[in-house]
Amino acid sequence: MVWSRRDFLKIAVASTGVGIIGGTQVDKLLGLGRKPEDKPVYVPTVCEMCFWRCGVIAKVVNGKVVKLDGHPEHPQSRGKLCARGHGGIGLLYDPDRLKHPLIRVGERGEGKFKKASWDEAFNYVAEKMLKIKETYGPEAMALFTHGTISTYFVHLLWAYGSPNLGMPSYALCRGARDIAFKLTFGSPVGNPERVDLKNSKVIVLIGFHIGENAHNSMCQEFTEALGNGATVIVVDPRFSTVASKAKYWLPIKPATDLALLLAWINVIINEGLYDKEYVAKYTVGFEKLAEAVKEYTPQWAEKETEIPAGLIIETARIMGKNKPSVVIHPGRHTAWYEDNTQRIRAIAILTALLGAYGRPGGIYLPPKNPLTGYDLSDFCGVPYPEHQKPEINKGPYPFTEEEGVIPEIIKATLTENPYPIKGWLITGTNLIKSTPNQRDTIEAIKKLDLVVTVDMMPFDHVLYADVVLPECTYLERYDDIFEVKERSIGLALRQPVVNPMYDTKPGWWIAKELGIRLGLKDYFPYQDFEDYLKAKCQVLGISFEELKQKGYIEIPDTANPYLDGTSEVKFKTPSGKIELYSKQLEEAGFPPIPQYTKHEEPPQGYFRLLYGRVPVHTFSRTTNNPSLWELMKENAAWVNAKVAKKLGLKNGDYVVLVNQDGVKSNRVKIKVTERIRPDCVYVPHGFGSFSPMLKRAYLNGADDQQLITRYAVDPVSGSVGMRVNFVKIEKA
């Protein structure tokens, strides 16, 4: 695993040979008159500053990473990186990184630890985990996980015998969207989303803020479409960056998006703007849909949404006229209200009516002939033990997936119902900052026999850990091969660019070593991760060496962007068709066609709390990154100018936000702006860390999540609605 400078040079030279690195590089490497130490070396790898996972070329000088650039061939980077991608260097060299294993000495939450060896730390954890298994059964261990490290820890959890895992990316983010698309089209919309933005003539964004949401290739394709003259329609209570690019900005009243969608469907059907041939050939349930949306007229929707009926009709016609090259973006973070799945179902239905699914400029199809994977469980060849108790992580929601519903696990931990949960493994997840109702989380932690965190940085939740295991950054490790599913399939390799700093270790190693001590040796039958990667490459029919040199290899003939009009298509739904009317939902007791319900409104003097992203940070986990912190040190709460005037507040004044349950935020600057409706307050997510070990992020800005004490649950998918909190503004 240790990388010598010679290895770097070998890779650089080889890479030059295969054309990733420009030809001048060779000359430079061989250049006379320069000390060899000054020669830059270029190593391809994969970014993990967010889950988009772009290809990266790291420039290393004297064993130090000095620049990260986009991999020109990787379809998610296309030679470019977003600000966060460039900021990976800041993570690597952040002096506040977790440097060695820690064992708690104070109370949970106090953040008092003693330095430990890996052996001590593992023995501590293994002893407790074995005890929990013996006393309560393996199901009493839960795992919260995010990012690539999930690969290894989900494997470990399942090998140990517990189903109880929770990934914030499901119920707290894109879960409802994936379920809605599966119910309608038989497949989720993918990650990255299979939106054919670059060919779109009309792009409709419902609360989806491209630009602030800086996913690399998505931004690139969006601006390409802009340059080609695409019409952009943005529905958002806030004049977001992308709203400023739009021909139509619909400043919708929050929580009424489904009303607008249903009215659009109403117009598209009433005016005969749908793709009749497509609907006849590929869908079921059109008649019932037409009947069901009769009541949802634009005039009705105007009252709910505060968008003029004329504008609803006009925008619907633009979609109809430009079909099928219309993207109604299904969104990503869709955990807003109780109607998440039904709301996205309406997006899916609209997409189908416009014939845009599987058509240029709409949503392209999953690549064909997906590679049959070869993951850790195949590699070890030992089946996972069957668990004896019900899966708490799925809750009572019929369509939940195994990525689980985090609040269900927290609830069960608190109530010990249906059975006790006694240990939490938290890997790559800032549980405090990603999960609603922090008080519940902290109360639940108090009931546990064991709290283990594996992370790179001492985030808020780390303060509550019994044992802290420091993972090295993505620039210091191998990870499992990424199957890149864009328009076609490719394989990408994350490989170490520099040696792990301090006493940090890769996630795969941490899981393996812990596994061995838990008596699960058979599940980790490799010494080094390279053994596994090489074996996997063999199965996939590619050369490991080539993958290392190139960083990304495209698999030919896997592209499958559009429906082939001639052949019959079978969608993976029960009917084999696109289900406008969902029998599956009906049978589970839910409306088979989305129905509108009203949501609670803010009481007098309160505003609806909205949150979102800034382009230079990924959730809370980059707020301490020196490179990115420099670009944005704290967040600001957006308040409409007239409201601010009434409250006597000026731009830049510090305020506190107090929510409906009396929870007070940290002090936060206000941004007085016309760019938001008067009934909302908007706070960029992830700031206001209370971990004093994060020297830069500590108490900078307000934490939106802290104010999200309430949440709604979408009964279909278990997706959590977090835009149901109200705040008032007080002077700080």
Added chain:
Amino acid sequence: MPRYVMVIDVEKCIGCMACVIACKKENGVADGYFRTRVVEEARGEFPYLRMELRSELCNHCEIAPCIDACPTRASHRAKDGTVQIDHKKCIGCKACILACPYDARYIRPDGTADKCTFCQHRIKEGKKPACVETCLGKSRIFGDLDDPESDVAKLLKRYEAAVRLEWAGTKPRVFYINKKFPGGF
């Protein structure tokens, strides 16, 4: 002498800030300083709003007051036509900073003046400036205006362009095009 210019298509800037940090890393710009920035300007009243995102940097002016102001000739026009600073000659007198109407310069920790170089070291290798290379919006476009085949020449032929503070008479080489609202914001 080539005439390197940057054309900024403001319609396509999505304010992602990739350019800002790519510049810092490429040029090892010291903590707390920036050679380029993205300015956000909103106008109007809810809900009738317009907003422009505009990246700004040294304009490599054709008539550069920073060069004229410099007593040591540290600020100079390089062979490739760009405006550069010879840090060995710079005495940190700040005359150029006062002379530059664009707030493009700063004093770096070693006491000398500093600013955007148009990534001169990259141009020499036939590469684009780092901010251009990484621009997610392809909003920043770079090239030699004297080459009629270059993207910049073609764009400036086709679209009306604006420069910042035209009244300053510096003849900037950074041009802004706005296809939706020609002539600027």
